[in-house]
Amino acid sequence: MASMEKDSVSGQMTTGHEWDGIKELNTPLPKWWVYVFWATVIWAVAYWIAMPAWPTINDYSRGMLGYSSRADLDNELKAQKQARGAWLAKFQTASVEDIAKDKTLLNYALVGGKVSFGENCSACHGSGGVGVAGAYPRLADDEWIWGGTLAEIEQTIKFGVRNEHADSRQSEMLPFGTGDMLSAEQVGQLADYVVSLSTKTPAAGSPGEAIFAERCTACHQEGGVGSKDLGAPALNNAIWLWKGNNQAAKDMVVGQITKPKHGSMPAWAGRLDDNTIKMLAVYVHSLGGGQ
Amino acid sequence: MSVFKHHAKLETNVFFLAVGILLSVIVGGLVEVVPLFTIESTIEKVEGVRPYSPLEQAGRDIYVREGCYNCHSQMIRPFKDEIERYGHYSLAAESKYDHPFQWASKRTGPDLARVGGKYTNDWHVRHMINPRDVVPESVMPGYPHLMRPLNYAGIAGNLTALKVVGVPYTDAQIMNAKKDLEEQAMSDSPDAAVLKSYPKAKMGDVDGNPKVVTEMDALVAYLQVLGTMVDFTTVKPEKIYR
Known part of the structure; x- marks a missing residue:
């Protein structure tokens, strides 16, 4: 074992290790470093006492300050609500029509509605409400299945279409072409007539016209103008919900008469609050074809 | 601070150092891992959560x-x-x-x-x-x-x-x-x-x-x-x- 000695140059003790005459100094840590070290130790102990830190058998120490990140969040949300308070109060009492009439409220609703639309609605209805051909209706035109007034749009968003919600919009088209209601030939004739309606050249006196009058007008109305109460789309224009991009109109109509597809939309009440739904209704109404 | 002078004894003896490391790991394990099995406040008591169908x-x-x-x-x-x-x-x-x-x-x-x-x-x-x-x-x-x-x-x-x-x-x-x-x-x-x-x-x-x-x-x-x-x-x- 080597011996520790005082180094004559630095005045420090050596560690006693020696390699080929080279000795190792045992220089103590700088004072500032030692003080900082002890300060961190004291800080840690204080932190254990002040903040939630130690696990116990079934629980954990809550800390004297009672800090909780979730409580913090709730306070933040409360502060945010308060900051928006004046606006929220106006929205709470205003109907969608009131909001659309008041220019400042309208601006607020359009901005808020756009954000919420992007997160919640655009997955189906597309950015800006362009829709998906053959699947989800376009909201940026003036063709409405369940109605295009502010109140009608609000109701559709709130309760949705053909879902489990008790107030959801409901209707069902019968599979006229399946079973013995219509023969294949009649389905073809009916489809021809419906396509003629959509091109504004109704084939008067055709066999399809008679079938249409008998089977279809209860919902789609005379002349195929449709019924918003029943969600029966207008057939007297070239806007089709179920026609894919590369599909012939007649093929689609035959398919729909034989095995009707029914669109469905979730109810947003519960997931979104009333104010957000109002903003969305105003935003959708503004996309191009609000009535 | 005389107790810290004995630190060298721990650090220069392989056996004591190994025991010291083992003790540290045991304490760390007890404090960090064991409560995960016994702590009851981690999982909030809320209604409705069921196993998946x-x-x-x-x-x-x-x-x-x-x-x-x-x-x-x-x-x-x-x-x-x-x-x-x-x-x-x-x-x-x-x-x-x-x-x-x-x-x-x-x-x-x-x-x-x-x-x-x-x-x-x-x-x-x-x-x-x-x-x-x-x-x-x-x-x-x-x-x-x-x-x-x-x-x-x-x-x-x-x-x-x-x-x-x-x-x-x-x-x-x-x-x-x-x-x-x-x-x-x-x-x-x-x-x-x-x-x-x-x-x-x-x-x-x-x-x-x-x-x-x-x-x-x-x-x-x-x-x-x-x-x-x-x-x-x-x-x-x-x-x-x-």
Whole structure:
């Protein structure tokens, strides 16, 4: 074992290790470093006492300050609500029509509605409400299945279409072409007539016209103008919900008469609050074809 | 400070140093690991969280198999902006029957913790087959192969394995696993027996092929229940503060 000695140059003790005459100094840590070290130790102990830190058998120490990140969040949300308070109060009492009439409220609703639309609605209805051909209706035109007034749009968003919600919009088209209601030939004739309606050249006196009058007008109305109460789309224009991009109109109509597809939309009440739904209704109404 | 002078004895003796390291690791383990098994306040006491129905569990296995967690998290953090976008922050209780949990840590796609009920079944099917059909700007790969039949011969075994690791499936639930799975995928009766075992389960065929239970049926049933089990209108905020 080597011996520790005082180094004559630095005045420090050596560690006693020696390699080929080279000795190792045992220089103590700088004072500032030692003080900082002890300060961190004291800080840690204080932190254990002040903040939630130690696990116990079934629980954990809550800390004297009672800090909780979730409580913090709730306070933040409360502060945010308060900051928006004046606006929220106006929205709470205003109907969608009131909001659309008041220019400042309208601006607020359009901005808020756009954000919420992007997160919640655009997955189906597309950015800006362009829709998906053959699947989800376009909201940026003036063709409405369940109605295009502010109140009608609000109701559709709130309760949705053909879902489990008790107030959801409901209707069902019968599979006229399946079973013995219509023969294949009649389905073809009916489809021809419906396509003629959509091109504004109704084939008067055709066999399809008679079938249409008998089977279809209860919902789609005379002349195929449709019924918003029943969600029966207008057939007297070239806007089709179920026609894919590369599909012939007649093929689609035959398919729909034989095995009707029914669109469905979730109810947003519960997931979104009333104010957000109002903003969305105003935003959708503004996309191009609000009535 | 004379006690610190003895430090050298510990550091220069291999035996004492090894004992010292061992003691440190034991203390660290006791303090950090043991409470995870005994602490009862981590999991919030909320109503409604139930084990996954057999169909949902099968869908969950597909979710794991396809690596959905690589791009989708299931963890809404308690931040203002996340809550505005996704809804109530995730509770520990909501993933207490997840083995393994799917919290994940990367969001190339959106968080899915509350995706249940947000979109229709029809949307999920279209989107899974080719995401660009419905969301033109999406970068998600298509999963058209999910339209193949689901292999659920071993579903009762799956539930049994989960029971071993602590998911409280009853013997009856395990016995009826196959029947429950088929019923959920093919029936849309509100009186279905599977709904009594697994409330809020989304019933019915989703992919337009009611005769075959496909992987799509299972995955969508799983997605549609995510985040819907707890009714937050009945949860007092102070009760879940942590």
